[in-house]
Amino acid sequence: MRPQVIFHSFGYLTQSAGTTLALSLAGIALGFLIGAAVCAARLSRQAWLRRLGGAYVSVFRGVPLLVLLLFIYYFLAEYGLDIPALVAAVGGLALSSGAYQAEILRGAFNALPRGQAEAAVALGFPGIEIWRRVLLPQALRISIPPLINEFILLLKASSLVSVVGIAELTRVSMNIASSTYRPLEAYVGGGLFYLAINLCLAGFGAIAERRLAAGAAR
């Protein structure tokens, strides 16, 4: 073990960790919007919307992210749809994560006792207010731990975007391993960066949970 290898490549690792973080955050944010929309569709009164939401989840949760990325980047190009690598990477992450996030949110809404909405109706709350003041805050609180889980999984899964030619953290660790012939040091370096980022994510999750819990106690 020669730690110098890690120090020597520190700038390169930091830069690629930035790429990993930026791609993952974009994927998470976009995935949350997709997830919210798909969850709304799955909870809709319209049967066709429910079916559409169900189909989305089945497809994008069922197809491996690697295959999805290859499909977007290479397969669509065969039809003349030349998608830039960055768009393919963020799009793939978001489409895949959206399916998982939709199910997390749906689970949270389903966990709320029916009586709450009924009580709100009885108290004369208008429909939109029931959502805004009664259901949404509670559902969000329930979904925070699994959402943080999903964010961390997504960040680690983002190593797959190297198949479209993006130099993210894992890819760069491999590059360092092959150019220095010191794989152990290179992967330890990359692993430490992942760990640091994910500890931060978990920390934010804990803060968010405390905030929302304080709201509930009031």
Add this chain to the structure above:
Amino acid sequence: MKTIETIGLTRREALKTGLAATAAVGGLLGAGRAAWADTLADIKSRGELVAATEMQFPPFDISDNGVYKGVDRELIDAVGKELGVKVSYLDLPWTSVLPGLEAKKFDLCIAPVTITKERLKRYAFSVPIADATAALMKRADDKSIAKPEDIAGKTVGGQKGTSQLEQLKAFAAKLPKPVEVKEYVDNNESYADLAAGRIDASVNSLPNLAYAAAQRSDAFAVVLPPFGQPTYFSWVGRLDDKSLLDAINAAIVKLDGDGTMAAIQKKWFGQTMDLPTTVPEPTI
């Protein structure tokens, strides 16, 4: 993670997967492809040649703190100068390189690929850019191996699907004691196991091994002479891009003649090597 380990790292000559995937994609979409575009004319009008490789194959392709270096880099830059265009480089995992070539995401694969009969049917090869003859590497302190035949009764590792590993198996079959062959998805893993003592030797092409041993002379030494039949590395283009390959071949032959090639070889391999100036008939 498992997926990327197995898929992302399969390399160079693990072409079978690539072939199957591209055959499937190509077969499905063959009809829908826009076939007639002259890539060479395109490159000239763009003023840019887009080349792809996996930058994990020293001394050919190295990403040194994010800067692309190596034999391929210097050679394609010189070829670009001959063609009067600028060259840009894409770093793709090996499994993505050939599908990307077929999907026209770039113009040329500058990863060194061993010419074989099978591959000639699907891809257009350039004239050779380097020697690819199979050789062995051992631990620097291992006195029990002095010549290739000494691997009899020992364990040797190499990258799965490579022509060098196939040559090793053929060579081992003729030895008095059986050789245990361990297959890896990536040469670098085979080197790591060699350093760790799990195997006694690694097989790869001579230029790759010579460079690895020079970089880590504390750990590795090359076993000379190479044991394999003479084979060569070439670059790969699409079959229908004949005009592009012709232009690139003419440039390589010119660089071979004016000493540029020899200078690059001297710098990276520590010695010069004679290369055929036509695409050779594959022996394997």
